[in-house]
Every structure is written in C-alpha cells, then in structure tokens.
Amino acid sequence: MASVSMEYGLILAGILFTLGLAGVLVRRNLLFMLLSIEIMLNAAGLAFVVAGARWAQPDGQVIFLFILTLAAAEVSVGLALILQFYRHVKTLDADAADEMRG
Amino acid sequence: MLSLLWLIPALPFAGFTILALAGFRLSRRGVALIGVGSVGLSAFLTLVLGGSFLLSPPAGQAFTQTLWSWIDVAGFRPEIAFRLDALSLIMILVVTFVGFLIHLYSADFMIDEEGYSRFFAYMNLFVGAMLTLVLADNLLLLYLGWEGVGLCSYLLIGFWYREPENGRAARKAFIVTRVGDAAMAVGLFLLFAQLGTLQIQELMQRAPAQWAVDSGAAIAAAALLLGGAVGKSAQLPLQTWLPDAMAGPSPVSALIHAATMVTAGVYLIARTNVLFSLAPSVMSAVAIVGALTLLLAGFSALTQRDIKRVLAYSTISQIGYMFLALGVGAWSAAIFHFMTHAFFKALLFLGAGTIIIRLHHEHDMFKMGGLRREMPTTFWTFLIGSASLAAIPLLTAGFYSKDQILWSAWSSSAGSPWLWAAGLVGALLTSLYTFRMVFLTFYGEREPLVQELSPVPRLGVRVRLPLVVLAVLSVVGGLVDLPRTLGNLPLLSDFLHSVLPAANMAAEGVGTELLFQVIAGAVSLGGVYLAYLLILRRRQVVEGWTASPLGSALHRLWFAGWGFDWLYDTLFVRPYVWIARTNRRDVVDLFYEGLARLAEVLHGLLSRTQTGRVRWYAAGIALGAVVVIALAVLL
Numbered sequence: 001m002a003s004v005s006m007e008y009g010l011i012l013a014g015i016l017f018t019l020g021l022a023g024v025l026v027r028r029n030l031l032f033m034l035l036s037i038e039i040m041l042n043a044a045g046l047a048f049v050v051a052g053a054r055w056a057q058p059d060g061q062v063i064f065l066f067i068l069t070l071a072a073a074e075v076s077v078g079l080a081l082i083l084q085f086y087r088h089v090k091t092l093d094a095d096a097a098d099e100m101r102g
Numbered sequence: 103m104l105s106l107l108w109l110i111p112a113l114p115f116a117g118f119t120i121l122a123l124a125g126f127r128l129s130r131r132g133v134a135l136i137g138v139g140s141v142g143l144s145a146f147l148t149l150v151l152g153g154s155f156l157l158s159p160p161a162g163q164a165f166t167q168t169l170w171s172w173i174d175v176a177g178f179r180p181e182i183a184f185r186l187d188a189l190s191l192i193m194i195l196v197v198t199f200v201g202f203l204i205h206l207y208s209a210d211f212m213i214d215e216e217g218y219s220r221f222f223a224y225m226n227l228f229v230g231a232m233l234t235l236v237l238a239d240n241l242l243l244l245y246l247g248w249e250g251v252g253l254c255s256y257l258l259i260g261f262w263y264r265e266p267e268n269g270r271a272a273r274k275a276f277i278v279t280r281v282g283d284a285a286m287a288v289g290l291f292l293l294f295a296q297l298g299t300l301q302i303q304e305l306m307q308r309a310p311a312q313w314a315v316d317s318g319a320a321i322a323a324a325a326l327l328l329g330g331a332v333g334k335s336a337q338l339p340l341q342t343w344l345p346d347a348m349a350g351p352s353p354v355s356a357l358i359h360a361a362t363m364v365t366a367g368v369y370l371i372a373r374t375n376v377l378f379s380l381a382p383s384v385m386s387a388v389a390i391v392g393a394l395t396l397l398l399a400g401f402s403a404l405t406q407r408d409i410k411r412v413l414a415y416s417t418i419s420q421i422g423y424m425f426l427a428l429g430v431g432a433w434s435a436a437i438f439h440f441m442t443h444a445f446f447k448a449l450l451f452l453g454a455g456t457i458i459i460r461l462h463h464e465h466d467m468f469k470m471g472g473l474r475r476e477m478p479t480t481f482w483t484f485l486i487g488s489a490s491l492a493a494i495p496l497l498t499a500g501f502y503s504k505d506q507i508l509w510s511a512w513s514s515s516a517g518s519p520w521l522w523a524a525g526l527v528g529a530l531l532t533s534l535y536t537f538r539m540v541f542l543t544f545y546g547e548r549e550p551l552v553q554e555l556s557p558v559p560r561l562g563v564r565v566r567l568p569l570v571v572l573a574v575l576s577v578v579g580g581l582v583d584l585p586r587t588l589g590n591l592p593l594l595s596d597f598l599h600s601v602l603p604a605a606n607m608a609a610e611g612v613g614t615e616l617l618f619q620v621i622a623g624a625v626s627l628g629g630v631y632l633a634y635l636l637i638l639r640r641r642q643v644v645e646g647w648t649a650s651p652l653g654s655a656l657h658r659l660w661f662a663g664w665g666f667d668w669l670y671d672t673l674f675v676r677p678y679v680w681i682a683r684t685n686r687r688d689v690v691d692l693f694y695e696g697l698a699r700l701a702e703v704l705h706g707l708l709s710r711t712q713t714g715r716v717r718w719y720a721a722g723i724a725l726g727a728v729v730v731i732a733l734a735v736l737l
Contacts, residue, residue, distance in 0.1 A: 025721050033717075098714035 009050030016043035030085065030092045034078045041071045103154040104165045106147060107184050110194060111237060113144040114230035118223050125219030134209040137222025141205045141229050145198035152191055163187055163600035166239055180300055183239035189601040192437060192594070193236040193369060196444045200361045201229045203568035207452050208353040210564040211459065215351075221261060225357065228254035232362050236369060241290050241300040244370070248286070248334065251363045252279050258358060259350040271349040278343040282333015286370075289326030292319070306376040313380055320380035327374055328384055328391075331367030335421045338395045342666045344418055345402075348410040352455025355410060360417050360451050361444035368424045368440055372433050375602060379431070385516060389429020393524035396422030398664055400531030404538065405660040408465040409454050412539050415663070416491065417447055419528060423507050426525060430517040432510030433602035434583075434595040439503035441594075442579045446490035446500055449572035453484035456561060456569075457543065461551055467539060472548030476555055479566050481544050483573040488540045490576040492533035492630060495623030496588075499580030504529065505622050506585065509615055515606040526625055533629025541637040587616045 016039055023036025045067040052060015082092065089096050117140030125133055155165070164187035171181045186194075205225060212221050231250025238244035260272030294300055296319050297308045313320040331337070336344035347359050358364070371378060371388065378385050396419045403415035420443050427436035457473065457480060458465060474481045490500035508529070512522040561569075583594040595604070636644050647653040659665060711722075 021724055025717055025724070028717070094717060095715050097716070101712060101714035 003053065006050055006054040010047060013043045013047040013050065016046065028093050028095055030082050030094050033094060034075065034082065038071060038075065041067055104151060104160060104186065105167060107151060107165065107167045107186055108169055110144050110147055110198070111230050111233035113140045114226045114233065116140060117226035118230060121219050121223035121226060125223055128219060130213065130218055133219040133222055137226055138205040138209050140226055141198065141202045145202040148194050148198045151186070152195055155186065155191055180240050180242040182243060184237040185239040186237065187601050188598045189372060189437065190236050192441060194233055196441050197229065197232050197236065197362050200444050200448050201357060203571055204353050204357045204448060204452065206564050207568040210562045211353055211455060212351065217261065224254055224257045228258070228358060235366055240302060241293065245286070245290060248366060249283065251366065252276065252283065255347070255358050255363055258354040259347050261350055261354065268349040271346040275343040275347045278340050279333045282330045282340055285326045286330025289323055289330065292323050292326060302373060309377055309380060315380050316382060320377065321384055324378050324381040324384040327370060327377065328388060331370050332391060335364050335367030336418050337367070337391050337421060337425055338398065341395060341399065341418050342663065342670060345411050345414040345663060348414050352451055352458060356448040356451030359414065360447035364417060364421060365424065365440045368421065368428065368436055371428045372437060372602060375433050385429050385431065389426050389516065389521055392422045392425025392429055393521050395419065396426065396528040397524055400528050400535065401660045402663045403535040404531065405657050407468055409457065409467050409539060409543065410465055412535060413447065413450055413454060416532065416535065419532065420447065423504060423525065423528070426511055426521060427507040430510050430514040430521065430605070432507065432514055432605040434598040435503065435506040435510050435605070437598060438583050438594055439507055442490065442499040442503040445572055445579050446487040446576040449483060449487035449569065449576055450491065452569055452572070453480050453487060456480045456565060460555065464551060467542040469549050469551045470543045471546045472552050474544040476552060479561055479569060483569040485540060486573040487576050488536045492536040493529060493622070493626045495626065497577065499576050499578070502580030502583060502585070505619055506583070508622050509618055510605050512618060513607050526622065529622060530625050530629045533626045534633050537630045537633035538637050541633060545638055585615065587612055587619060
C-alpha cells in the first residue's frame with residue numbers, strides 16, 4: 001500500500017489546526033467560531049490517525065473515534081449555548097458579551 | 103457588741119445602693135433622709151462601738167471580724183475582714199463624724215442642685231469606701247477602698263460636669279493619683295512575692311523577721327508604698343491635682359480633699375510603720391517630702407486669690423506636717439494632727455462654701471471684704487477654724503497637734519534642726535496666709551459685691567449646726583493629748599501605743615520643751631500680726647513688693663504653685679499628646695497599609711487583562727500553549 005509519509009500528514013494537520021485557531025481568534029460570529037473549533041478537532045484527529053498509521057497501531061484510530069463523539073457532544077452543547085446567547089443579546093457577535101470585564 | 107463592726111461601712115454602701123437605684127424616684131426630703139441618715143447611723147454605731155471598745159478592750163487591743171474569703175487561689179487568700187484597733191477607731195470616728203456633719207450641711211447646701219440624689223449617692227459611696235480603707239485587715243482590701251475613694255473623688259470633682267473645666271480637673275486628679283497608685287500596686291506585688299501574704303498583721307510580723315534593717319527589699323517596699331501615699335495625699339511631687347480639685351462643690355472639698363481621703367496616705371504609712379522603720383532612708387525621705395511640701399504649699403497659699411485654693415494649698419501644707427511627723431517617727435503626732443486638721447479644715451471649707459453661695463459663686467477674696475457683719479455665724483466659726491489652723495497657742499486644737507510635730511522634729515532621734523526650722527517657717531506662713539484670708543474676707547472695706555447683698559434669712563440649722571460643732575471640736579479637740587508642759591495628759595498617744603510605737607525622743611528637759619512651745623506660739627501670733635499689718639494697715643507695702651520685678655516674678659511663680667503644672671505639662675503631657683497626635687494614623691499600620699496598596703495596584707494591572715471577550719482568552723491560552731511547548735522543545 002502506497003503510503004503518504006508521516007511528515008506530510010502532520011504538516012497538513014498543523015496547517016488545518018492553525019487555520020482553525022486563526023478562525024477562532026479572528027472570527028467574531030459564534031457559529032463560525034464553532035466551525036473553526038471543529039476544524040481544530042479534526043486536525044488533532046488527523047494527527048492521531050497519521051501517527052497510528054506510521055507505527056501501525058490501532059490506537060490512533062480509536063482516539064479518532066473518541067474525538068468524533070467528543071465533537072458531536074461539543075457541537076450539541078455549543079449550539080444550545082449559541083441559541084441561548086442569541087436570545088439574550090440578540091446577536092451572534094462574541095465580543096458583545098463582555099459583561100464579565102474585570 | 104463589736105460584732106456589729108461590719109455595719110459601719112455597710113450602712114453607707116446601703117445608702118449608696120438605694121440612692122443609685124431609686125434616687126430619682128425619691129423626693130429631696132427622702133434623698134436627704136437616706137443620704138444623711140446612713141452616715142449618721144454609721145457615726146452613732148461607731149460611737150457605741152468605740153465606747154464598748156474603751157470600756158472593755160478586746161484581747162490584744164484589737165478586734166478582727168472576718169466576713170468571708172474574697173479570693174482563694176494557690177495560697178493567695180485575701181479575706182473581707184475588718185480590724186478595729188486604736189488607730190482604725192480614731193480614723194473611723196473622725197470619718198463618720200466629720201462625714202456626718204458634712205452630709206448634714208450638704209442636705210441644705212446642695213438643695214437647689216439638679217443632681218441632688220446623685221450627689222448623696224456619691225458621697226455615701228465615698229464614706230463607705232473610706233471606711234473600708236481604714237478598717238481593712240489586709241492590704242488588698244485596703245487597696246480596694248483606696249481606689250474606691252479615688253473614684254468618688256473623680257466623680258465628685260466633676261460633679262458639675264457641664265463645665266468642661268471641671269471634667270478636666272477631675273481627670274487630672276484621677277490620673278495624677280493613679281501615678282502613685284501604680285507605685286503602690288507594685289509595692290503590694292513586691293510584698294506578696296517576698297513575704298507571701300498581704301494580711302497586715304502578718305506582714306508586720308514577717309517583715310522584721312525576714313528583712314534586715316536597710317535591706318534592699320525593705321527600702322523598695324517602703325518607697326513604693328510612699329509613692330502611693332504621696333499621690334493620694336497630694337505631696338511633692340504629685341501635689342498638683344489638689345488645687346484643681348476645688349472645682350467640686352464645697353462639701354466635697356471639705357470631706358474628701360481636706361478631712362479624709364487626702365489623709366489616707368498618712369494612714370497608710372502609720373499602718374505599715376514597721377515596714378518604714380526597717381527603711382530609715384525612706385523615713386528620712388518621708389520627712390523631707392513633708393518639710394518641702396509644707397514650705398512650697400505655704401508660699402503658694404500666700405499668693406492665691408481664690409478662697410478655696412488658699413484652703414487647698416493649706417491642706418497640702420498641713421498634710422506636709424503629718425508627713426514630717428511620720429518621717430521622724432512621731433506616728434501618734436501625725437494621727438493627732440490628722441484629727442484636729444479634719445475638724446478645722448472641714449470647718450473652713452464649709453464656711454467658705456456658705457460665703458461662696460452667699461456671694462453668688464464668687465471665689466475671689468479681693469471681691470469680698472467686710473463680711474463680718476453680714477454673716478456672723480460664718481464669721482465666728484471661720485475665725486475659730488482659722489485660729490486653729492494658724493495654731494494660736496493654748497486655745498486651739500491646732501496648736502497642740504502642730505506643737506507636738508514641731509517638738510518631735512527637733513527632739514526625735516530621726517529629727518534634725520533643719521526639719522524643725524522648716525516646720526517653724528511653715529507655721530509662720532500658715533498663720534500669715536490664714537489671717538490674710540480672714541482679713542481679706544471679713545474685715546476692711548465692703549467691696550461692691552458685698553454692699554449689694556440683700557438681707558437674707560439666717561443660715562438654716564442644718565448648715566449652722568455642723569459649723570458650730572466643728573468649731574467647738576476645733577477648740578477642744580486638742581485636749582485629748584496635752585504635752586507634759588501643759589497638764590501632761592497624753593490620752594491619745596497612750597491609746598495609740600498599742601498600734602503605733604512611741605517616738606524615740608532624746609531626753610530633753612521640760613524647760614527646753616516649754617521654750618520651743620513659746621517660740622512656736624510667738625511665731626504663730628507674729629504671723630497673725632504681720633498679716634494684720636500687711637493686709638489691713640499697710641496694703642501699699644505688699645503692693646510695692648508685688649510691683650517690683652523680683653516680687654512680681656516670685657508672685658507669679660508662687661501663684662502657679664511653683665510651676666509644677668507647667669513642668670509636667672512640658673515633660674509629660676505635651677510630648678504624650680504630640681505622640682498621640684502623630685500616631686493618630688497608626689504609624690505601625692503604615693507598613694501593612696503599603697502592602698495592601700501594592701496588592702491593589704497589581705490587582706488593578708491584572709484585572710485589565712480580564713476583558714470579558716472570549717477570543718482574547720482563547721488567544722491567551724494559545725499563546726501560553728505555544729510558550730510552554732516552545733520551552734519544552736528548546737530546553
């Protein structure tokens with residue numbers, strides 16, 4: 001089986017993670033921030049799968065399954081929070097909710 | 103019969119309790135009945151007990167009544183116990199009798215006052231505390247009475263508390279005497295630590311057995327007790343409070359600041375005479391303190407304008423005589439002078455009180471004058487009291503007691519010609535300032551204030567009776583102890599010998615003693631004549647003296663009581679106030695306040711980062727993770 005070398009896989013995972021992080025930091029819309037977090041999670045999952053393939057261990061794919069369920073739970077909680085947030089402040093701008101300013 | 107002893111202090115205390123709890127509900131009549139009656143009953147009981155004591159003396163010339171034990175901790179077991187012996191009998195006789203007469207006088211004198219029941223409550227409390235003091239069988243109970251009379255003195259000096267000046271005088275008296283009391287408390291600790299008891303009789307037995315004459319412990323204990331006595335009896339260097347204490351009503355000055363409380367120091371020293379005999383150097387200190395005080399106070403009394411301040415300085419000076427007598431070992435002479443002084447000084451204060459009330463609270467003697475015809479009863483009794491104070495020979499009680507002191511100062515083994523000379527100069531000063539007061543007040547031109555006086559009904563019987571009785575006592579009081587040149591009937595000294603040892607007199611001839619009496623008498627009469635010349639005949643001579651630079655400087659110095667107030671103000675009060683003011687913001691706290699301020703600043707800086715924006719927090723977490731990973735990789 002022709003395999004992609006691990007470095008490429010990890011670099012891709014790194015790029016995806018960076019994109020996701022940049023999305024969280026730059027985007028102000030909560031929905032897009034949630035999407036960016038999903039990308040970051042998937043980047044992490046990709047890194048596990050690549051590492052599992054490299055050492056021919058099933059653990060990497062097992063961890064990915066965990067990340068998948070985690071992501072599902074996170075999205076459901078996140079969406080519920082966003083819904084409440086929208087009702088409360090009538091916007092999806094994350095910076096509008098700075099009531100806890102120190 | 104003697105077992106009723108406890109009632110003597112208990113009755114005034116009961117009077118105090120009733121007046122304090124229910125005084126505001128009682129009519130003035132009721133208040134007077136309880137206030138005067140309790141002390142009167144106490145005086146009557148004292149008389150009965152005294153008679154029974156004299157007729158059938160108890161074993162050992164003393165009767166001790168233990169009521170209950172006060173504290174019982176690890177061998178320290180002071181008891182509430184009263185001891186009646188010759189010394190305490192004389193003391194309670196004077197305290198209850200003079201106290202009763204003064205209460206009787208106050209019932210009329212204070213009738214218009216707002217705090218009528220408060221006044222009698224305090225006065226009763228005072229008499230009770232004073233009786234506890236003199237009857238106490240152990241030094242701790244004595245100390246309780248000692249502080250009790252101090253408290254009453256404070257309360258009564260500040261009786262007219264609406265005037266801030268009176269409150270200041272009361273605080274001054276309290277604080278200055280407290281200096282002496284602190285010394286006395288330390289003395290009691292020392293006695294207990296060294297001798298293991300505070301019971302007076304045991305102390306007086308153990309002290310000579312355990313301490314050598316002139317040993318350090320004996321000197322320290324005697325000196326500390328002397329400190330307490332000096333504070334309470336307004337002797338040098340703690341005499342400054344007494345002239346200011348005249349802010350209180352006149353009966354208070356008569357009872358507390360002339361007849362009884364201020365002589366508590368004399369009583370204390372006489373009571374612990376064994377201790378003082380073990381410390382001859384402290385004995386000489388007592389004599390020197392007495393001699394200096396009587397001179398300084400005598401000079402100050404010469405210059406006062408306020409009639410009550412003259413009497414206050416005179417009290418300081420007369421107690422100086424008592425200290426002089428104690429210092430040369432003439433214990434019974436001191437108690438004799440205490441007794442006669444209580445009679446004539448109480449009389450003078452009460453007389454001064456009637457004058458002051460009649461002249462609408464005018465204290466200045468220079469605004470009086472010619473009162474002789476306006477107030478005959480006051481004049482005659484006041485004259486008798488003054489004669490006794492000035493020790494007019496043969497007739498007055500003051501002569502017999504003061505002469506005994508002067509004679510002891512010369513002939514006792516602890517005496518010296520210097521002490522005698524100081525006493526003699528003091529006697530001249532005494533008759534000079536006393537008759538200056540009499541001539542200024544009763545003789546001479548009638549000042550405008552006196553001319554305006556409307557004729558008022560004569561003094562009430564409750565005012566006149568104490569004046570007359572005290573006047574009689576000021577004359578016949580001296581007959582209880584006649585020197586060997588004049589009848590040789592030393593009843594009082596003989597009576598006191600069971601408690602107080604006889605003075606160690608050098609064997610001097612009767613002729614010498616007679617000579618000294620003639621000298622003392624001549625000096626006292628000379629003082630009166632001098633006062634007559636200077637006040638009534640040649641007033642301009644005195645005015646010439648006070649106008650000269652030296653004279654006016656001396657006058658100011660004496661008028662201000664030798665500047666002791668100024669000295670203490672500069673040495674203690676002002677630095678203390680300065681420190682207090684500086685420390686108002688709590689110097690020590692500055693460090694902790696700085697610490698708190700620093701934490702607050704840092705907190706302020708950190709709280710800036712709490713923007714409440716979730717993206718910033720995410721960025722912070724990312725940055726932190728990068729830093730941690732970078733460190734992990736690089737290191």
